[in-house]
Amino acid sequence: MHPHKQRERHYNQAERIAQTLMNRASGCTYLNALIKILPTVSQTKLGRSERLTNVTKAFALNPNIKLNTQARYVVVDDVLTTGATLHACAHVLRKAGIKNVDALALAHG
Template identity: 40%
Template sequence: MKEQIKKVYHLALNILLPPRCSGCGNPTIGIHIFCGKCWSKVHFIQKPCCHHCGMPMPYDIGSPTCVTCLTVAPPFEAGRSATRYDGMVRDIILKLKHCDATYLPPSLAGWMAQAGQDFWDKTDYIIPVPLHRWRLMRRRYNQATLLARALSQRLNLPLLTNILIRSKLTESQGRKTRQERRKNVQAAFAIQDPKGLLTGKHIALIDDVWTTGATLEACTTALKKGGVEKVYVLTLSRVVKE
């Protein structure tokens, strides 16, 4: 009976307030966040890609590892991203970060769950990349936490939000080079784990955008210093330079 009431409620709600595309604002069918036209502008990352960091490759080069990872292997075990950071995805991430579009994560988490499907049977906890407390007060929410929470609920995996902290208020990473980004976030993260929950565990580290990987690598380093055995990185999108 409860399920029938819920179906009637959602049907009535869709009639009174029809769902609209998060991209262009036109009506959409069902629970989809995009209309067909905007959906075609979402560029999902597919194989071939680096088996270590997940960077898409233009073609199969015969090696499963990209040049960057061969030169300096990142500290995490593997990384994946659902989409490229361009077009429609860039627009909705900016809405999520700056325009209070907090209704988006449950839908976006579906994309991320698919992208990280090789991680979930090995994951003990999901942890978001944290904001510094002052930045969190100003923004009021952390978009990485919203995505991580939606993933946790979808996958029935425990979420930890107060163990990995941003202990240093850093400058904005925007417009910084790769080396400047690494220097900026060096020693910016710390672990508060008095109960030893992380010791020997495997963590899925969640963020919205992967630019150079400097923040993700700094978080991974902090997690492993705190006793984590393996870290799998997953982001909604990734900056891909052709």
């Protein structure tokens, strides 16, 4: 979630989901490995191709986090509709040399 949007909402639902899951999972650590660098329009009213374009280049690696290319990373989102956001995030991680990237969404819309 872009920092402007998070200030508006006062929370990041995907981050809360990820933190809760990682706190309960044995051997897992929560890392905010990605940051949203571009504000995007809400995906809710967009079609598939528009969603893909909307989030392309919206995410980057968090410069404060050192990634282990041999570790497994899970990208978490609150709702999966087209998978555009999860795909964009996984793309950034794979480009950084991460080979094991999984995705998890709480709901399917």
